[in-house]
Amino acid sequence: MIPVSHPTSGATAPGSTAAVPAIEVRALCKTFGSNEVLKGIDFHVDQGEVVCVIGPSGSGKSTLLRCVNRLEEPTTGTVMVEGVDITDSETDLDDVRTRIGMVFQQFNLFPHLTVLKNLTLAQQRAKRRSKSEATEIARRNLAKVGLAEKADAFPAQLSGGQQQRVAIARALSMDPDMMLFDEPTSALDPELVGDVLEVMKQLAKEGMTMMVVTHEMGFAREVGDRVVFMDGGVVVEQGKPEDVLGNPQHERTKLFLSKVL
Amino acid sequence: MKRSTRRRLIQGALYAVFAAVVLLIVLAADWAKIRSNFFDLDVAAASFPEIVTIAAKNTIVYTAIAFLGGLLLGLFLALMKLSPVLPYRWLATGYIELFRGLPALLVIFAFAYAVPIAFQWHPPGGNAGAGLIALIIVSSAYIAETIRAGIEAVPKGQVEAARSLGMNSAWTMVTVVLPQAFRIITPPLTNELVILIKDTSLLFIAGMAIGDRELTTFSRDALTSQANATPLVVAAAMYLIITLPLTQLVAKLERHNKRGR
Numbered sequence: 379m380i381p382v383s384h385p386t387s388g389a390t391a392p393g394s395t396a397a398v399p400a401i402e403v404r405a406l407c408k409t410f411g412s413n414e415v416l417k418g419i420d421f422h423v424d425q426g427e428v429v430c431v432i433g434p435s436g437s438g439k440s441t442l443l444r445c446v447n448r449l450e451e452p453t454t455g456t457v458m459v460e461g462v463d464i465t466d467s468e469t470d471l472d473d474v475r476t477r478i479g480m481v482f483q484q485f486n487l488f489p490h491l492t493v494l495k496n497l498t499l500a501q502q503r504a505k506r507r508s509k510s511e512a513t514e515i516a517r518r519n520l521a522k523v524g525l526a527e528k529a530d531a532f533p534a535q536l537s538g539g540q541q542q543r544v545a546i547a548r549a550l551s552m553d554p555d556m557m558l559f560d561e562p563t564s565a566l567d568p569e570l571v572g573d574v575l576e577v578m579k580q581l582a583k584e585g586m587t588m589m590v591v592t593h594e595m596g597f598a599r600e601v602g603d604r605v606v607f608m609d610g611g612v613v614v615e616q617g618k619p620e621d622v623l624g625n626p627q628h629e630r631t632k633l634f635l636s637k638v639l
Numbered sequence: 640m641k642r643s644t645r646r647r648l649i650q651g652a653l654y655a656v657f658a659a660v661v662l663l664i665v666l667a668a669d670w671a672k673i674r675s676n677f678f679d680l681d682v683a684a685a686s687f688p689e690i691v692t693i694a695a696k697n698t699i700v701y702t703a704i705a706f707l708g709g710l711l712l713g714l715f716l717a718l719m720k721l722s723p724v725l726p727y728r729w730l731a732t733g734y735i736e737l738f739r740g741l742p743a744l745l746v747i748f749a750f751a752y753a754v755p756i757a758f759q760w761h762p763p764g765g766n767a768g769a770g771l772i773a774l775i776i777v778s779s780a781y782i783a784e785t786i787r788a789g790i791e792a793v794p795k796g797q798v799e800a801a802r803s804l805g806m807n808s809a810w811t812m813v814t815v816v817l818p819q820a821f822r823i824i825t826p827p828l829t830n831e832l833v834i835l836i837k838d839t840s841l842l843f844i845a846g847m848a849i850g851d852r853e854l855t856t857f858s859r860d861a862l863t864s865q866a867n868a869t870p871l872v873v874a875a876a877m878y879l880i881i882t883l884p885l886t887q888l889v890a891k892l893e894r895h896n897k898r899g900r
Contacts, residue, residue: 449799476805486800490818499814500804545800552804 398461400425400556400587401446406455408441415441417611418455423556428588430598430619433608434634439591442608443558446589447478460555476504479549479557483564485541487533493520493544494529497551505552512551519547523577539570543577556587563594595639599623607631675867682869686861690870693850694857695877701771701839701853706832708775713782718812720787731783738780744841747773751845770845778835785827789820826892833885837878854878 401423408416415438423429431439444450445457448464448471457464464474488496497516501507507515520526523543525536533541542562549557559578563571575597582588582601592598598605599619606616609630615622623639626632719731738746750773751766762769793816801811821828840855847856854874861870 447803449803472802472805472807474805475803478803480800480803482796482800484796486794486796488797488800488815488819490822500801500806503810503814504805504807548804 398425399423399458400427400460401589402458403442403445404456404458406442406445406457407453408438408445408450409453415611416445416453419608419611419613421606421613423587423589425555425587426585427603428582428586428590428601429604429606430602431589431591431606431608432593432595432598432634433614437608438611439608440560443560443589443591446558447475447480449480472504476500476552477555479546479552479554481542481545481549481557481559481562483561485533485538485545485565487541487545487548489533491532492529493525493531493533493536496533496544497548500548501551515551515553516547519550520544522550522580523547524573537570538566539573542566542574546574546577546581550581556589557581559588559590559592561591561593563592593638595623595635607634609634677868677872679867679869682861682865682867683873685865686858686870686873690854690857690861690873690877694852694854694874695881697851697853698836698839698877699881701767701774701842702832702836704771705774705778705839706835708771709778709782709831709835710828712775712779713786716779716783717786717790720783721790735780735783738777739784741777743774743777743838744844746777747841748844749773750776765848765851766845767842767847767851770842770847773845774835774838774842778831778838781834782828782831785824785831786820789824790816792823793819826889829885829889829892833882833889836882836885 399422401421403419403421406416406419406421407414419438419442421442431442433439441450445452446459446464448457452465455465459474459478462469462474464471487493488499491499494513494516497519498509498512501512501515502509505512517526517529520529523546525540525543525547528536528540528544533544536544542565546557546562562578563574566574571594575594578588578590578597579601590597590602602619604616605619605622607614607622607626607628607630615626615628615631622631623635626635716731716734719727720735722728722731747770750762750769754769755761762772764771797815797819798811801815802808806814839853842853843856843859847853852860854877858870858874862868
C-alpha cells in the first residue's frame with residue numbers, strides 16, 4: 379500500500395518542475411446540498427508565490443483552500459497539486475498531503491500529546507521517519523517558531539498564539555512544498571496576532587509557496603505576491619496587492635475594502 | 640404565615656414522617672430472627688475462606704474477562720457502526736439493538752443450554768465458559784454504543800489535522816481519535832464495569848461447577864446447604880467491597896471531567 383522507496387526529503391515531488399504551478403484549480407464547483415459555495419473557480423499559485431485570498435465571510439475562500447488538499451470534496455472541476463490531479467481516485471492522497479502543510483483557524487493541535495509528539499507523530503506515521511530523526515526535525519522547527527522551550531508542554535498550557543505557532547511548526551516538520559493557511563489569526567487575541575504573522579513573514583521570505591486565507595490586510599499588502607478577492611463563490615478580482623487593495627476595479631471589492639480597512 | 644416559618648414547618652413534618660417510618664420498621668422487625676437467619680456469625684465464619692478465595696476471586700476474574708472481551712468486541716462493533724460500508728453498519732446496528740434488547744439472563748441461558756443443542760457445539764470452559772461468552776456478547780453491545788459516542792465526541796478538526804498531515808485513516812483513528820475518545824468515555828466505561836460486576840451474578844443460571852462458582856452461585860448454594868441466609872449477606876458485603884471503590888472512582892472522574900471543561 380505504501381511505497382517502499384519513499385523520498386525522505388519531500389522536496390522532490392514527482393513532476394515538480396518550475397514550470398508547473400504548485401496549485402492549479404480549474405472550473406471548481408462545490409455545493410453543500412442546495413447551497414452553491416464555489417461557482418466555477420479558476421485559480422493558481424505558482425511555486426514560491428505567496429497568494430492571499432480575501433473576501434467577506436461566506437464568500438467560499440476557506441472552502442476553496444480546503445478543496446486544495448481535498449478536506450472538502452470538489453463537486454466538479456479539477457484540482458492539480460504540482461501537476462498531480464488530486465481528484466483522481468488513483469492519486470495517493472495521503473502522499474500528496476504530506477507535501478501540503480495546512481494551518482487551521484482553530485489550531486487543531488492534538489490535546490492529548492505533548493508539543494514535541496504533536497510534531498513527530500505524522501513524521502513517523504506518514505513519512506516513516508525514525509524517532510530520532512523526527513525528534514531532531516521537530517526541535518529544529520520548534521526553534522524556528524521561537525518555542526524550543528515548550529517541547530514538553532501540552533497544548534492546553536500554551537496561549538493561542540503559541541498554539542498556532544506550534545501548529546505551523548507541526549506542518550513544517552513534514553517538509554512540505556507549500557503551506558495553506560486558513561484564517562490563521564482569526565481565533566487569536568489581537569495582541570497575539572503579531573507573533574504568528576512574524577513567523578509567516580519569515581516563511582515567505584524563505585521562499586515557501588503559500589496560500590493564505592486571511593482578514594489581515596496589512597499582511598496581504600506587505601507579504602503577498604498576489605491578492606485574490608472572492609465574493610459569492612467567484613473570484614472577483616486579483617492582482618498585485620497594491621493594485622487590488624489600493625486601487626480596486628470592481629464595486630464589490632471597493633465595498634468590501636471600505637468596510638475592513 | 641411567614642414564608643420562612645412555613646418552610647421550617649414543612650421540613651419538620653418531613654423529618655417526623657421519616658422518623659415514624661424508621662420506628663415502624665424497627666418495631667415490626669423480629670430482631671432475634673433476623674440475627675439468627677441473616678447474621679449468624681458461625682455460618683458466616685464457615686463460608687470463609689472459600690467465599691474469598693473461590694467466589695470473590697471468580698467474580699473478579701469473570702468481570703475482567705467479560706469487560707476486556709466486551710471492550711475489544713465493542714471497539715470492533717463501534718468501528719463497524721461508523722464504517723462507510725453500509726452492510727457493516729447494518730450488521731453492527733442489528734447486533735447492538737438485539738443484545739441490548741434481550742435480558743442478559745436469557746442470553747446466558749441460551750449459550751449454556753440452547754447453543755450446545757442447536758449447534759452441537761460446547762463452548763470452552765464448560766457452563767462457566769458459555770456464560771462468559773454470553774456476558775461478553777451482551778456487554779460488547781453496550782460498550783460499542785459508549786465507544787461510538789466517544790469517537791463522535793472528538794472534534795472533527797482533530798481528524799482533519801491528522802489527515803492534512805498525510806496520516807491515513809487507520810493511523811488517525813489509532814493515534815489521534817481513540818486516545819481522546821477513551822478519555823471522554825472513561826466515566827461511562829467505569830460505570831459499565833460496575834454493572835458488569837453485578838451481572839456476573841446472572842451466571843448462576845448457567846449451572847456452575849464447584850470450583851467455577853462466583854459470589855452469587857456460591858452463596859446461594861451455601862444458603863441451601865446451611866438453611867441460613869447469612870452467606871447472602873456476606874456475598875452482598877463482598878460485592879460492595881468490590882463496587883464501592885469503583886463507583887467512587889466514577890464520581891471522581893466525572894468531577895475531574897467537569898473541571899477540565
